[in-house]
Amino acid sequence: MERICHIDDVLPGTSIGFRYSPFGKDDIFLVNKSGKIYGYRNSCPHWPGATLPLRKDQYLDGASKYIVCHGHGALFEVDTGVCIHGPCVGSKLTALSVAVDKDGNIFVVNA
Amino acid sequence: MNIIGPDMLVFGVDDVALCEQFLTDYGLTPVGNGRFEALDGTCVELRQRNDPSLPAWDLPTANMLRKTVYGVKDASVLQQIKQEFEGEREVKILADGSLELVDDLGFALGFQVTVRKPLDLPAEVINAPGDARRPANVTGVPSDVATPIDARPRSLSHVVFFVPDIDKAEAFYTNRLGFKLTDKFVGMGPFLRPAGTFEHHTLFFIQTPPHLQGCEHFTFHMGGPTEVLSAGTALVNKGYETFWGPGRHRFGSNWFWYFNTPMGCHIEYDADMDQHDDSWEPRIAPGIMDNSQVFLFHWREQWAPGGAPR
Numbered sequence: 137m138e139r140i141c142h143i144d145d146v147l148p149g150t151s152i153g154f155r156y157s158p159f160g161k162d163d164i165f166l167v168n169k170s171g172k173i174y175g176y177r178n179s180c181p182h183w184p185g186a187t188l189p190l191r192k193d194q195y196l197d198g199a200s201k202y203i204v205c206h207g208h209g210a211l212f213e214v215d216t217g218v219c220i221h222g223p224c225v226g227s228k229l230t231a232l233s234v235a236v237d238k239d240g241n242i243f244v245v246n247a
Numbered sequence: 248m249n250i251i252g253p254d255m256l257v258f259g260v261d262d263v264a265l266c267e268q269f270l271t272d273y274g275l276t277p278v279g280n281g282r283f284e285a286l287d288g289t290c291v292e293l294r295q296r297n298d299p300s301l302p303a304w305d306l307p308t309a310n311m312l313r314k315t316v317y318g319v320k321d322a323s324v325l326q327q328i329k330q331e332f333e334g335e336r337e338v339k340i341l342a343d344g345s346l347e348l349v350d351d352l353g354f355a356l357g358f359q360v361t362v363r364k365p366l367d368l369p370a371e372v373i374n375a376p377g378d379a380r381r382p383a384n385v386t387g388v389p390s391d392v393a394t395p396i397d398a399r400p401r402s403l404s405h406v407v408f409f410v411p412d413i414d415k416a417e418a419f420y421t422n423r424l425g426f427k428l429t430d431k432f433v434g435m436g437p438f439l440r441p442a443g444t445f446e447h448h449t450l451f452f453i454q455t456p457p458h459l460q461g462c463e464h465f466t467f468h469m470g471g472p473t474e475v476l477s478a479g480t481a482l483v484n485k486g487y488e489t490f491w492g493p494g495r496h497r498f499g500s501n502w503f504w505y506f507n508t509p510m511g512c513h514i515e516y517d518a519d520m521d522q523h524d525d526s527w528e529p530r531i532a533p534g535i536m537d538n539s540q541v542f543l544f545h546w547r548e549q550w551a552p553g554g555a556p557r
Contacts, residue, residue: 159547161488182459190269190507191486198262207490208409208459209309209511222309223459 143240151195161187175232182224248425250441254318289403302355310461311511318361351419371471398474400467409455432534445522447499466515479504494543
């Protein structure tokens, strides 16, 4: 288990990305949906390795309802990672195991 | 048919304001009515997805590019195109005199007398041993940190489409509109140029399943590799996400740097594309990684060695 950040770093309705190398794209990202944290690998199932966000940490659509891949417009449900519109309908983002302790620290396994 | 190249791309998007900001950040100039121009007048036009003036997009894909408008040499070419297609498919004549029809893949096309203005701008000027192209005392980059490199998109370069049938696409553009095949990636797609240009390609098709059909990316020519790297760095510094690049393609030789966008496709900066005439023999090659790029780099934050080495 690796501590990634604190829950205050990713407010409800927002997303945040993290990378492990000094440059390149984020490896993983977290989304806070109504206080629950979801984590996914930053790799679109339509083109594995393709990065999702429009800008750093910007993984959600304007209404903060769906995760968007800003390569070809695929939309993904936040809580399941399932693509519901676009090039990879039915495919899923690779989910991470996420845990939040009583102090609000967010941990990720399988990152 | 003296078709010169793409003059304008028309998108129907969900978040118009976000797309307007993006195209401005990319370096196009907003000129009103949702139009964002490069230096030579070629442009991208943004409208709301449900705007009734847009050609229909009936396929259930995420594509937002609703119309590709080609510039032609003069009105006689419009007449040729009209005669080529009338009687077999609807050819609309719009109020501005341009034509509108749908290609064999279902994409809406427009044809107009080109708006491209000739540019009086030099390509990037390079010095090499025995061949110094810059005069003495003229620097390649600005001397002071506060002066940015002036790297603005010069001209709409090319559009790439995902299609379910690359042979059908190639046949339509070559047999019906007189495009030429420059090169081909086997099983992936053809690089095409209209007869009115020598550019390696203004159109590339990629074979995909039907549910992907739509625009993969579009790009504007920059003045050289330094402008690609400079404009790309500026876009990164505004927070935008690199998709692929910077690097240099093998077929076409053009420098590239692709970014994610809010428009359902990627955008690119490109430069120094090869030119070909009708004596060129198309290369046919596998679409493998080594054939798609000569080298590839990552952008990184600035760093420099400092202080005395220990």
